[in-house]
Amino acid sequence: MKRQNNFPLHFLVLLFLCRYSIASSHVRRLLLSHESEHYAVIFDAGSTGSRVHVFRFDTKLDLLPIGNHIEYFLAINPGLSSYANNPKAGALSLKPLLDKAESVVPKDLQPQTPLKLGATAGLRLLKGDAAVKILQANETTLNYKAEWVSILDGTQEGSYFWVALNYLLGNLGKKYERTVATIDLGGGSVQMTYAISKESATKAPKEPNGEPYVLNKSLLGTNYDIYLELKFFKASGNSSSSPCILGGYNGYNTYNGVAYKASSPKHGHQLKKALKIKAPCKHKKCTFGGIWNGEGGQGFKNLYASSFFYDYAAMVGIIDPKKPSGRAKPIQYLHAAKLACNTKVKDIKSVFPDID
Template sequence: MKRSRQEPFTDKIYRFRGIILVISIPLLLISFVLFLMPRVPDGGDAVLSADGDLIGHRKAVPDRRASHGSKSYAVIFDAGSSGSRVHVYCFDENLDLLPIGKELELFKQVKKSLSSFASDPQEAANSLSSLLGEAENVVPPALRHQTPVKVGATAGLRQLEGNTADRILQAVRDFLDEKSSFKFKSDWVTVLDGTQEGAFQWVTINYLLGKLGKKYSNTVGVVDLGGGSVQMAYAISEKDAAKAPKTADGEDSYVKELFLKGTRYYLYVHSYLHYGLLAARAEILKEGEGHGNPCILSGYHEAYNYGGSKYDASAMDSGADFIKCRRAAVKALKVNDSTCTHMKCTFGGVWNGGGGDGQKSLFVASFFFDRAAEAGFIDPKEPVAKVKPSDFKDAAKRACESSLKDAKGTYPNVEPGNLPYICMDLVYQYTLLIDGFGLDPWQEITLVKKLKYGNSLVEAAWPLGSAIEVASSL
């Protein structure tokens, strides 16, 4: 049988050249486009940028961390109006917290704030010395040179006049440059603006609760009551974000767009300067009725010092009065301010964010927790407590009925300097929640000091959000 002649391979290519061209040209074009596209690291999480506005991706396994056992540290100083605190965190390559000894963070504090050294910037810087030593003791020597140290000053420094804050910050920069063994950059010592503080706090609490990466409606809102300012932050819908009022030049916008763990969030955040607990005392004392202040416990006749000014803090002859104190607190908050030009405001003419699912679960931190514990309606040994705003009202009524002498026995955990103001503080906190932020008196809220992460408790404070940002950039 005669065998047929097999067609050479080159002849087959030539005979089907038209079909090959039709197929190969689109494939080449697609390959070229894919080659030019920017790559996003696999498994990376997006994180908050240093200015609190922009978000970038971090590598899933950064090479520099891998060479040191996949560990990195971050040291964050919180220079608040009521004292300075240092937080040290340790992260693995996935930005999960690792233990430092038996805890998931080092937390130490001193009671003197940077702003209390307004006349002596060098002494302000030196006040951080013991905290720096504590931080250096827990970071391995081989990792200190690559461990970032940041200082975030908050409302206390924001309120200093002239160039006092700048002089203090420069003294702190010089101190760290000379004394610290950590990685240091001059712009890592700064005064946080209120929206940064609020955004970092929101990131911290939702990170610890495992909420990041979920829908905005599954996240929790945050109210953080510091000494000089109070922040509210919660995630809102894209539709509500588009309705956000424009702010005046130089003012922070109401909405920050964040991209965290693959999810885009529109974060309503606003900081109210002068309405932290210690600053609010000054605002309320201004509203006194001329013959003593209705928020001061009977038996007290001194001056209140805040922000370089003195305010008369004398009690009325009849003692504190809950109703009159409430009236003074509402007036200080400017609840009925006619400057509100939006659909709905909180106080002082500020847009309230529109509400929604991101605010339905509210975590309330800092001085709210402290005063509730000192007033005795939550257990100070428990890091989280479920309460209602009305609990602050009930506690305030009891406190306002006390004299200074009786209060010493009733409130043994209140520091002597705060005791005359226990009625005022509780009245203000209730007024802030109800009249300021518009909460229902019987709405359940969560007071939080620390949150459980794994088998440990972590301080629920903004420095963790800042540490997540800086650790992700290493």
């Protein structure tokens, strides 16, 4: 696996959002009004942090480099969902990102540069109208327009990533068998997406909440039936133990502005149990939690996973954190995970000196 440090895999979702926005006649007309270059600014308000991506395009809307990179990227922590009780502070937390974006986009192009802010699972999981208030604070405090700010639902998040990646690989417009499957592992949710046959689509059951598992999209003249599986991670106040916590820890963990009592499980790390891999399955095949798996097929033959692979590889010594990219094999992540699961919290810095 290889990744450029300033070219995060989550960029693929944002690139599709950006190009999708540019495809509208109004925005396209603005972009094409300048002779040589155009810019677009995307804010990714995720569960664990907020990021800004600035893209530069030529007149054909193909990407141009910004400095030595394919984009300008900057991230801050924590995410907007941490400001549930202070929406204005959440909006102001994005000000440094906005300032940096303005320093990248030439002043004469700023009036015609589209800006989008897309929030994901962190805001979706907030209770009541907290998410709405945070977005409204962004509109008023940072002078955003309402149409610039939105919360992506899990279906959009998963399908955008699938479309973006297959677009960049040159697969769109071809038969579904030529596409690849995607898994997007975020801080508050995970989405698995892949194209399935028409036969499998007609047999698709409904989700427990009544929503369909399959979306139909027409892309570059080809119809695709796209299977989406969504899983949201929710903090629970019912139990203080978690398979994600190192042995020997007994304290608190803050998520979405709420402090939960947290400790390691008494009987080791049972992540398989937490994912409900052995849950009853009412269908021919299931993934975790008894969820229908789409029946696999050619669209699932090649799988691309997106997450903080580079960051974790650097933290546990798989790759050199001083270099902008690196290569790693899945087995190295497995070995590091086994080592981490057998390490007490008091020993973690001696085992993994670069851990945050």
